[in-house]
Amino acid sequence: MVEPLSSVVGQERALALLRMYIGAGAVPQGxxxxxxxxxxxxxxxxxxxxxxxxxxxGAEGACGTCxxxxxxxxxxxxxxxxxxPETQFLRIDEIRALQEELALKAFSDRPRAxxxxxxxxxxxxxxxxxxxxxxxxxxxxxxxxxxxRAAILMPTIVSRCQRIPFFPLAVGTVAEIxxxxxxxxxxxxxxxxxxxAAVSGGSPGRALSLLxxxxxxxxxxxxxxxxxxxxxxxxxxxxxxxEGDAPGRxxxxxxxARDLTLLSSGGGADIINEDLREPLASAASRVPxxxxxxxxxxxxxxxxxxxxxxxxxxxxxxxFGLHGKG
Ligand SMILES: [Zn+2]
Numbered sequence: 001m002v003e004p005l006s007s008v009v010g011q012e013r014a015l016a017l018l019r020m021y022i023g024a025g026a027v028p029q030g031x032x033x034x035x036x037x038x039x040x041x042x043x044x045x046x047x048x049x050x051x052x053x054x055x056x057x058g059a060e061g062a063c064g065t066c067x068x069x070x071x072x073x074x075x076x077x078x079x080x081x082x083x084x085p086e087t088q089f090l091r092i093d094e095i096r097a098l099q100e101e102l103a104l105k106a107f108s109d110r111p112r113a114x115x116x117x118x119x120x121x122x123x124x125x126x127x128x129x130x131x132x133x134x135x136x137x138x139x140x141x142x143x144x145x146x147x148x149r150a151a152i153l154m155p156t157i158v159s160r161c162q163r164i165p166f167f168p169l170a171v172g173t174v175a176e177i178x179x180x181x182x183x184x185x186x187x188x189x190x191x192x193x194x195x196x197a198a199v200s201g202g203s204p205g206r207a208l209s210l211l212x213x214x215x216x217x218x219x220x221x222x223x224x225x226x227x228x229x230x231x232x233x234x235x236x237x238x239x240x241x242x243e244g245d246a247p248g249r250x251x252x253x254x255x256x257a258r259d260l261t262l263l264s265s266g267g268g269a270d271i272i273n274e275d276l277r278e279p280l281a282s283a284a285s286r287v288p289x290x291x292x293x294x295x296x297x298x299x300x301x302x303x304x305x306x307x308x309x310x311x312x313x314x315x316x317x318x319x320f321g322l323h324g325k326g
Contacts, residue, residue, distance in 0.1 A: 002069045005051065005061040008044045009177050009204075010169040017164055018048050022057050027111075028162040029137040032119075034150035035166030038205020042117050044166070045144045046082075049113035052142055053079055068110075079105060081114035085121050092125040099133055102141045112141045119145035120152050127154050134160035168202020177204040184211055189275045192218060195255055199248025210248065218252040222276060224322060225256055226283045233319035240312055250303040257296035260284045264292045295322065 005015050014033070021027045031048075033041040050062035054069050062069050071077040083090065083098055098114055105112055116122075122130065134143060134157060145161060147153055169177075175197035178184045181204075184193060192215045193207075199214075200207035220239065224232040240249075259271040263284035273280060284292060298318055305311045 002050045002054075002062045002064045002073050003043070003047050004064070005044070005047045007047060008040045010173045011040050011044060011166050014044060014164045014166050018044065018051075019059055019061075022048075022051050022061065023059065027052060027142055029141060030134045030143050030145070030161035032145045032147060032150060032153075032158060032161035032163045033166060034147050034163060036168055036201065036203050036206075037118075037148040038200075038203035038208070039166045039168060040204070041146045041148075041166050042115075044164075045115045045117065045146050049080060049115055049142075049144060052111050052113045053077060079108070079110055079112040081112070083114060083116045085118075088121065090116065090119070090122040090126045092123060092129050095122075095126045095129040095133075099129070102133070102138050105138075108140070110140065112138075113144065114141070115144045115146060117146035118148050120147040120149045124154075127157060131157055131160065169204065170202070171197045171200075174200050174202060174204050174207050178207055178211070181208060184208060188215060189273075191255070191273045191275060192252075194272070195251050199251045214248075214252050217249075218256065218273070218276075221253040221256050222279060222283075224319065225253075225260060226279055226286075228319075228322040230320075233322065237316045237319050240315055250299060254296070254299055254303060256280065257292060257299050260287075260292040261296045264289065 005018060008015060033045055035041055047061050050069065050072055051057045053072055054062035055066040056063045062072075064073075068077065072080055081098055081101060083094060085091075086094065102112060102114065116130070130143075131154065133141075137143065143161075145153075145157070150158065150163075171194075175194050178188075178193045178197060179190070188211055192211065195218070196207040196210045196214050200210060220232075220236055224236055255272040256276075259268065259273050259276075259280050260283060262268040262271055263281050264287065268277075268281075271277065271280065287295075295318075298321075302311060302314050302318060305314070
């Protein structure tokens with residue numbers, strides 16, 4: 001499917017620039033879409049490339065119905081190239097193959113669009129080869145570099161490109177995108193979506209990748225808080241050992257502990273994990289007054305520690321401390 005530019009959410013500044021280029025019919029031959037991973041750069045690059053190839057582009061980008069749009073949607077447009085590294089880095093032969101394709105089609109008067117994604121994973125040889133194309137692009141060829149870490153690109157490459165900056169999104173916007181996403185909406189409880197949005201650093205892509213773990217962790221921690229058996233504590237301690245110290249790793253237990261604190265103090269009108277109100281209320285009543293507040297504070301201070309071995313030990317102590325309280 002050929003998507004319009006408006007399918008990219010929350011990047012109004014970038015979209016305004018792209019619409020301006022299309023409207024003026026003057027599109028730079030080198031473009032650099034820069035910003036955090038997962039904030040919409042690739043989606044925007046695809047929509048923009050579609051607008052470049054479309055016979056009747058409008059303010060929203062490609063029309064979606066002309067022969068070029070239909071060809072692109074079928075995945076067989078001869079003037080569209082999507083270059084992703086086959087291994088860890090884009091290699092010089094992959095850049096050379098693209099150069100040959102672009103040169104081959106130079107007789108056609110139709111525009112050609114190549115997306116390199118991610119362009120910040122390129123060998124130095126590949127980068128030097130690409131630089132030559134950026135210095136003298138074949139007529140009608142447009143190179144769209146998608147870079148999650150533009151700072152590591154060669155400055156000579158950056159200076160040859162018009163930069164289109166993409167920014168982290170607001171938490172509410174990330175949650176909204178997630179709730180409409182086919183991989184997330186429906187099955188995932190809204191509190192888990194909001195948690196993922198909150199710890200995503202403003203990146204819907206990252207939030208999406210965090211969802212399954214957050215859902216599992218929330219379940220495991222609820223089991224521990226509800227019934228702090230040594231078995232539950234050991235299971236959680238083991239999972240922590242396995243996956244290290246990813247950002248937001250304690251988001252799920254913190255949200256549960258916060259809810260437990262509220263519920264045990266007679267509040268709880270606005271708990272985060274609304275879908276778990278019943279099991280949380282019963283867990284809240286299990287511990288004497290002040291117990292959950294202390295647990296929440298302890299967990300909070302652990303979560304604020306930098307990644308280090310001691311953090312894991314403190315967490316293990318926390319797991320077994322809970323058991324003692326139970
Ligand atoms: Zn079209």
